[in-house]
Amino acid sequence: MNIFLGISASTGINTGKAFVIPEPVQRIIPQFPVSSQDVEKEWNRFTRAKDKISEKIKRQLDSLSNDSKQDKIQRELFETYLLMLDDPVFLEELKTELEGNPFNIEYILDIKTEEYAGRLRNSGNDYLTERAQDICDIFGRVLNELLNIRPFNIEQVPDGSVIVAKEMNPSDTIILSKRKIAGLALIEGGVSSHVAILARNYDIPAVFGLEKITKQVHTGERLIVDGTAGEIIQSPDEQTLSDYTRKIEEEKQHKQKILEFRDKPAQTKDGTKFNLYANIGTPDEAKIAAEEGADGIGLFRTEFLFMSESSESQVRTRSMSEEEQFEAYKSVLEVMKDKPVVIRTLDAGGDKIISAADLPYEEEKNPMMGLRAIRLTLQFTQLLKTQFRALYRASIYGNLKIMLPLITSTEQVIKAKEIAHQVMEELESENIPFNKDVPIGIMIETAAAGITADCLAKVSDFFSIGTNDLTQYTLGVDRENISVAPLYNEFHLAVLRLIQKTIEAANDQKIPISVCGEMASKTDSVMVLAGMGIRNLSMGPRRISYIKENLSNITIDELQAISAKSLNNL
Template sequence: MNILSGISASKGLAIEKAHFIVQSKKKQVEKTRISQSEKEAEWKKFQKALELTLKDFSLLLQTNNPDEKKLIETYLLMLNDQEFINQIKLNFDNSSYNVDFIVDSVVNESASLLRHTNDEYLSQRADDILDVFGKVIDRILGNKIENIQDIDANSIVVSQNISGSFAISLFQKGIKGLLLSDGGLSSHTAILARSYGIPFIFGIHKLSEHISHGDTIILDANEGSVCISPDPKTIEKYQKLKKEAEERDVFLSQYISKKGKTKDKVEINLFANIGSVEEADLALKNGAEGIGLFRTEFLFMDAERPSDLLDETKQYQVYSEVLKIMGEKSVVIRTLDAGGDKVLSVTENSISKNGKKTKYIKPEIEENPLLGNRAIRFCLGQKDIFKTQLRALLRASIDGNLSIMLPLITHKEQVLETKALIDEIKKELSEKNIAFKKDIPIGIMVEPPAAAILAEDFAEIVDFFSIGTNDLTQYTLCVDRENTGVSALYQEMHPAVLALIEMTSKAAKKHNIPISVCGEMAAREDEIEALLKRGIRSLSMRANKISEVKAFLETISLKSL
C-alpha cells in the first residue's frame, strides 16, 4: 500500500480500478521548406483541418450540461476567431515553410505569452489554445484522434494530462474519478469536474512509477490523497467515509435554496468568486446570493493579438451573459487587475491593421511586481484599455444588477480619476443613444493597508468596500504567500490584519455603505467567526463552499462571539 499527496481540484471520494492513459505518440511538427507553387494546397490543408475540427466540437453541443456547453462554445469561438486565423495566414504568407509548422509556431507563441503572466487562470487558458489548435494540427498531420470507447466508466482515469475537450468525453462517459500529473484549479477540466461532481486530484508527478493499469486506488479528493493497492481494512474504512460523504452531500443540498443565517437568526449574505461565465452557472447552482468578485483578467488571455485587447464587443458579451445568468442578483465585477506579477505591460507593436499601429501586451519583468505597475495603476496609465473595459461594463449594465470594483486603491485621486472617466464615457454613450444604467455603484477592494487606514476618507467617495484579505495580509505582514521560505509568517488571523479589517468595517458602518470580504478567510470557520465579530455580514467565496458555510453559520450565535 502506497499513499501519495496531490492538489484537490474537485472534492469527492472514489474507490475503483485505475485506467491508465498513456499519451499516444503522435507525428511531430517538422519545419519543411515549401515552394510558392505549393502554398495554395498547404493553406487548403489548414482550412480543411479547421473545418473538420469545428465539426467535431459542434457535434458535442448537444450536451445538457450548461458548463460543458459553454466550454464547447468557447472552443468554437477560438476556432472561429478570424483575427487569430488572419495572424496565422499573415505568418504563413510571409514564410517559406509548411502550414502545420506555422500554425504550431503561432499557437505556441500565444500560449507562451500566457504562461509567462505568472497568473494561474491565464496559464490554464494557454492549455485551451494548445488543446483546440492542437486538434487542428493533428488533422493536418493525420494523427489518431483520442478514442473514448476503450475506457471503463467504472474506473478512475490516470494520466499525465488530458485536454479539456477529452475531459468532456470522459465526464459524459461517467468515469468515477480523475488523477493527473498536470492540471490547475482554474482549468476547464477542473471546472467541469466540479460541475459533474467527479473527484479530481492533480499535481502528483511520475504517476506511471507508482500506479499500473488495473490497480485498485482510493482517490480522496476531500483530503488530496491517493492510496494505491489498499488492504481490505483500508478499503472498508474509506467505503464508510464515502457513505458518510454522500450523506453529507445530501444534507448540504438542503442549504442551496436557504438564506445564510446564524443560530440567533442574523442574516449573512453569501456570494461567489468567479472568473468565467461557466463559474457563474456554478455559483447559481450552489445557491450564491450573487457574485462578490468577478475577476476579468481572463478576458485578456489572447491579448498578444492586436485587436483582442481593445475588443469592446467581446468583453460586453461576457459581462452581459454573466449578468443575465444572475438575474436580479448582485454582480460585482472587478476592473482589470493586470500588471506586475499578474499579467502585463503594454508596448507598441509593429503589426498593423488597416495601416494603423496597434497595442498589445507582453509580460513585463519588474524587480518588485507586487508593488509595481499593476491593477488601477496599470489601467489609469493605459486609458484606452481602461475606457474600453468601462464602456463594455456600462453597456452591459442594463442586463442585470452590476457594481464596478476598483483594485489596489491607495489614493483618493485614483477613484476620482476613474469616476471622471466613467462620466466621460456616459456622455459619449448618451450622445450615441446607447443604453446604460446611470446609477451603477462604484466600490473599491481594500487590499493595501493604506486603503484600510484611510477607510473613512474613501467611504465618502465610494459606494461599497470589499476586503481582499489575501493581499491585505500579504501587504500588512510583508510576506509573499507563494514563498515557502516565509509562508509560515502569512497569518490572516494576525492581530494587525484583524485590526485593519475592523477599522474598515467601522468606517463602512459609520458611512452606511455595504462591506464584504472576498478572500480565503471568508470560507474558513475560525476566520468566519473573527470576521463576524468585527461587523462583517457579507462573505464571498468559491461556489462549492457556500452550502458548507451556511451549515456552519447555523451552529454559531453572534451573541456568544
C-alpha cells in the same frame, strides 16, 4: 499501495485514474556557428518550419465559420499571422543576418524577432505595439517547430481523471469547469492560490505539496484523493478502496442534508441576518450560485473569461471584444435577476497570464508586485474602456455593481471613474441605453489600501476585502509558494487589524462592506469576521449552505467573543 502526504487545498474525497501532466519544456535557444556551406541548409530548415506553421494556421482558418463574430475576430488574427510569416521585409532581414553572421537559424531567428518586435514596441503607435506581440507569438511557434517542442494541451485530460502535476497555471484551470475532474495532486501551489480557490469552487478535492509524485505515479493508475486529510493513496488495496467508498458515500449523505439550508436565510441562532454571495469566474457558475441559494454575486472574476477565450486555441487570440463581454455580463445579470452582481474589472497579470495577442505581457522579476490588475488597465486604458462599455451596456439587465482590483490610492479610483464617465458620455451620444447609477467600489487587498481606507471610502461606493492578497501583501508571503505555506496566516494580528480598520472606515463613511476572499468561506474565519461586524460574505457557491449551517448554531455574542480573543492575541 503507496501513500503520499501533502497539504489539504480543497476538502472532500474522490477516486479516479491518474493523468500525469508533463512538465513544460523550457525553450532554450542553442547558439553555434555554421560554415558558409551550411547557410543554405539552415535557411531551408527555417523555410520548412515556417511552411508547417503556415499550413496549420490555414487549416484552422478553413475550420472557422464566416458568420460567427467570435470566428471573425479569430480569422482576422490568423490572416495577420499568415501575412507576417511571409513578410518580405522581415524575411530579407533574417536571411541577410544569417549570411553575414553565420550561426544556427534558431539563434538568428530569436535575435531578429526580438529586434523587430522592439522597433514596433518603441514606435509609439498602439497598432504597431500590438503587432509586436503578434510577431513574437507567431515566430515563437516557428522556433518551437525548429526545436521540436510540442506544447502540452490541457484539453487532452479525460473526464474522471485525477490530475497529477508539478503545478497548474490559472489558465490551465479552465479545464476544471469543462471536465469532470476527480481530484488534483500537485507538487506546488498554496492553499490560497487561484488553483485551490477554483478547486473549492467546483467541489474538487485537492492535495498540494506532494514531493516527487509526478515521478512515482503513472497515468492510468488508480488514485484516492483525500482532500480532507491531505493524502493521496496510489493503487489502493481492496480493503482501503472499500473503506474510502464508504467515506465517499457518507460525504454524499452529508451534502444531501446540507441542501435543506439552500432556501433558508443566513442568520445566527439569535436571528442576526447575513448576506451570503457567490464568487464566480464564468457565466455558467452564476447558474450554480442561483441553485445554491446565493443572495447575489459578490465577485465575478472576469479574467477567467479572458483565460477561457485564449485557451481555446494554440494561437494567441485577441482579448475578448466588447460584444463578447457584453453577452457574458448580460447573461449573469439575467440569471441573478434583481439580486446584486459585483463584477470586477480585469485582474490580469501576476499569476494570471492571459494569452492574448493584444494584451501587453513581459516577463517580470516580481510579477505579483508588478504590472497587474488596475495598474495594467490604467496604463492600457483601451482595455478598461472596452470593459466599461460592455458593463454599462449590460447594466440595464440587472443589479450591477463594478469593482476595481488592487487599488492602492485614491488617484487610481478617480482616474478609473473618469474613464467610466467618458464611456457613459459616449454611450449617451450613441443613444445606447445604460444605467447611470451603477456603483463603483474597490477591493481592499493591500496594506496600503487598508491603512488609507478612510481616504478611499470617500471616493468609493463600497468596499470588498480580498483577504487572499491582503494576507500575502501584508505578511510578505507568497501564497503560491508551498515552502512558506506555514507563514501564510489569515489570523495574523496585522491582517486582522487592517480588516478592522477597513470596517471602521466603511462604517464612518456609511458605505457597504463585504469580504470576498477565502476567509469568507471557512468556518473558523467566518466566526471571527462576523464578530468583527461583517455581515456580507462572498464565497464559492457550494460553500453557502455549509456557512448557513454554521451560523445557525451560534449567537452573535459568541461570535463577538471569538473575534475579540483573536484581535487581542498578542
